[in-house]
Amino acid sequence: MRDSGHPPEIDDARILAYLDGEADPETSIRIERSETYRRRARELDRLQKNLRARLYRSDCPDPQVLGEYQLGFLGTEQARAVAAHLVDCPHCAGELADLRAFLREEAIEGEPGPAGLVQRLVARLVSGGPAMVRPALGLRGEQEETFIYEAEGVQVALEVQPEPDDPERRTLIGLITGLPREGLQVKILKNGEEIARASVDELHNFVLSGLPSGEYEIVLTIPELEVRIPTFQI
Amino acid sequence: MSEIARIRIIAYRSQRHRKREQVKKRKVGSVGSTRMDLRDLSEGCAQESQDYLRGQDNRANACFELFRRAFVERDQGAWTKIFLLFEPQVTRWVTKHPSFPHSQEEAQYFANRAFEKMWASIDAAKFARFNHISGLLRYLKMCTASVIIDHVRTREKLRPASWEDLEQSDQPESVDVLDHFHLSGPGEPVEDAVFARLEAQELWQLLLELVADSREQRVLYASFMLGLKPRQVFEHYPGEFDSVDHVYRIKENLLARLKRNPELAGRFSPGAGKTG
Numbered sequence: 229m230r231d232s233g234h235p236p237e238i239d240d241a242r243i244l245a246y247l248d249g250e251a252d253p254e255t256s257i258r259i260e261r262s263e264t265y266r267r268r269a270r271e272l273d274r275l276q277k278n279l280r281a282r283l284y285r286s287d288c289p290d291p292q293v294l295g296e297y298q299l300g301f302l303g304t305e306q307a308r309a310v311a312a313h314l315v316d317c318p319h320c321a322g323e324l325a326d327l328r329a330f331l332r333e334e335a336i337e338g339e340p341g342p343a344g345l346v347q348r349l350v351a352r353l354v355s356g357g358p359a360m361v362r363p364a365l366g367l368r369g370e371q372e373e374t375f376i377y378e379a380e381g382v383q384v385a386l387e388v389q390p391e392p393d394d395p396e397r398r399t400l401i402g403l404i405t406g407l408p409r410e411g412l413q414v415k416i417l418k419n420g421e422e423i424a425r426a427s428v429d430e431l432h433n434f435v436l437s438g439l440p441s442g443e444y445e446i447v448l449t450i451p452e453l454e455v456r457i458p459t460f461q462i
Numbered sequence: 463m464s465e466i467a468r469i470r471i472i473a474y475r476s477q478r479h480r481k482r483e484q485v486k487k488r489k490v491g492s493v494g495s496t497r498m499d500l501r502d503l504s505e506g507c508a509q510e511s512q513d514y515l516r517g518q519d520n521r522a523n524a525c526f527e528l529f530r531r532a533f534v535e536r537d538q539g540a541w542t543k544i545f546l547l548f549e550p551q552v553t554r555w556v557t558k559h560p561s562f563p564h565s566q567e568e569a570q571y572f573a574n575r576a577f578e579k580m581w582a583s584i585d586a587a588k589f590a591r592f593n594h595i596s597g598l599l600r601y602l603k604m605c606t607a608s609v610i611i612d613h614v615r616t617r618e619k620l621r622p623a624s625w626e627d628l629e630q631s632d633q634p635e636s637v638d639v640l641d642h643f644h645l646s647g648p649g650e651p652v653e654d655a656v657f658a659r660l661e662a663q664e665l666w667q668l669l670l671e672l673v674a675d676s677r678e679q680r681v682l683y684a685s686f687m688l689g690l691k692p693r694q695v696f697e698h699y700p701g702e703f704d705s706v707d708h709v710y711r712i713k714e715n716l717l718a719r720l721k722r723n724p725e726l727a728g729r730f731s732p733g734a735g736k737t738g
Contacts, residue, residue: 241707241714248691250706275717276685279669283686284619286662291611292579295604301591317688318698323611330559330607331600453593 243269247276288320289313298327349455351377351384379455382406384448388462391437398462400436404428407450417445503528504543510595511547525595532581533589545577548602552576555606561614575609576602668726672719677702681712 238255245251246259247269259265289297289310296302297310314321356375377384385403402414414434416424423444426434439462446457498506506524525547531540556562556569556576565572580602592598666687673679680702684695692709703709720726 239714240718241710244692244710244713244717248693250691250693271721272717275721279686279720280689281619282665283662284689285615285687286666287687288615291608291615292583292605294611295608296583299601299604301588316683318690319688326560327604327607327611330555331603333558 238265240268240272243272244276247273285317285319287313288317291323294320294324295327298324298331349379349382349453351379351382351455351457354378375460377457382448382453382455384446384455384457386446386457386460394438396440397437398439398441400439400462402434402436404432404434404448407448407453407455411450413449415447415449417447418442420445498524498527500528500531500537500539500543503531503540504547507543508547526592526598529592529595529598530589533584534586541581548599549573549577551599552602552606555603556610559607559610561610565610565613565617567613572606572609572613576606579605579609669720672723672726673716674719678712678716681709682716685713 235258238258242251242255243259243265246256251259259269293302293306293310297307302310314324354376356373373387375386377386383405387401389399389401391397391399400416404412404414409428409430409432412428414426414428414436415422416436416439424436424439426436428434441462444460444462446460448455503524507528510523510525528540528544528547531537532544552573553569556572559572562569562572583605584601592601669682670679673682680699681692681695684690684698685692688698690698692713693706695709696703696706703712
């Protein structure tokens with residue numbers, strides 16, 4: 229049977245679109261009615277399947293590697309390679325998102341957060357009275373009180389002192405035991421925002437000056453551990 | 463100076479307290495010079511894990527010691543106790559994983575594999591990076607997800623996405639969905655053998671030699687490594703292609719070149735042997 233209008237030849241691009249379900253109805257009908265086009269479609273389909281069967285996700289990191297990436301167990305080079313792959317691969321990016329959500333479910337106190345192998349502890353007050361109801365200190369001559377917090381063998385002793393030059397501001401003095409000094413940081417947060425940070429000296433003391441009175445969160449961090457004092461009144 | 467003195471006093475108190483805590487901790491794993499036996503450790507861990515999972519206790523020292531013996535001392539008995547203690551929890555994790563309902567496998571199967579995975583993945587050196595039971599349980603949970611995802615990937619590999627479309631469509635000339643399992647057909651066993659020898663990486667290197675430019679390489683990678691259709695390729699790399707049709711054109715040229723390549727033609731096209 230001859231086509232009177234001689235419609236243009238269907239090229240492989242349109243046959244590929246047909247295989248993907250993207251071809252317009254007219255093209256689809258022409259392909260389906262022509263033995264030649266059907267044969268070309270079969271060949272292209274087979275070629276694509278062969279390629280996909282051999283290559284599909286062959287460069288994706290193993291799910292365990294992806295998991296160790298999430299938990300911060302990979303070395304720098306490997307982690308960098310995984311991160312680069314994640315930019316390109318929607319499958320791995322999706323799996324990682326699912327893994328993060330899965331790990332977040334049933335989060336329990338003390339379980340590390342999704343950012344990596346970071347154990348998060350909340351320190352409890354063991355000496356010095358409940359910080360929540362503690363009145364602001366700082367009157368000159370008043371005896372400063374020491375507050376001791378504890379979490380998993382980590383102890384934090386805190387004292388607040390008035391600043392001699394500015395009665396509106398306070399100095400927080402602390403001593404931390406039970407954590408290595410190297411990499412240890414003390415952060416002071418106000419409404420979730422970091423407002424000051426300090427390292428500890430060789431005696432494991434830290435000093436943060438110029439703090440306005442108020443309620444703060446104190447966070448101690450080393451690479452694998454975070455100890456929080458959710459509320460401390462300065 | 464008086465402040466420092468006072469702080470030092472606090473330090474002394476703190477260190478004394480810490481030493482007491484450390485002694486307490488040591489007693490979890492040993493009494494005097496006698497090691498706590500696995501049964502006692504397991505019972506301690508059972509109680510701790512109940513408290514821990516309820517958020518009532520955050521220490522779980524007996525559990526940690528049990529894990530330590532398993533991974534550092536490679537103590538199979540300790541590992542068996544861990545399996546017995548935590549298998550119900552792992553099974554619960556399995557059933558809550560979003561891919562589990564489609565896996566067509568028993569929860570127990572994945573739980574067993576998760577434990578196997580963790581056992582194979584953690585040695586003494588890696589164990590040193592854990593300092594708390596929470597990290598170990600988190601790792602175990604990750605292993606649980608890992609074995610399920612692995613299973614899903616294997617199924618996907620056996621059944622690429624496009625096959626679903628082909629099955630669902632009414633296209634009369636759609637290729638049989640099982641073609642992949644007998645690529646060469648009865649009379650062409652060589653093709654399959656060649657494919658089998660050509661590991662994916664080697665094949666990829668071969669294909670890279672045939673691409674004309676970076677766009678073709680992108681289409682090759684996205685189409686076959688990532689399994690994306692041209693419309694998805696166009697959306698996945700915004701600004702790199704003019705249109706979906708543009709991606710189809712590039713793919714057309716690429717596949718035509720692959721078909722013409724003497725090294726690949728005989729292997730990729732089942733009809734090539736017959737026509738040649």
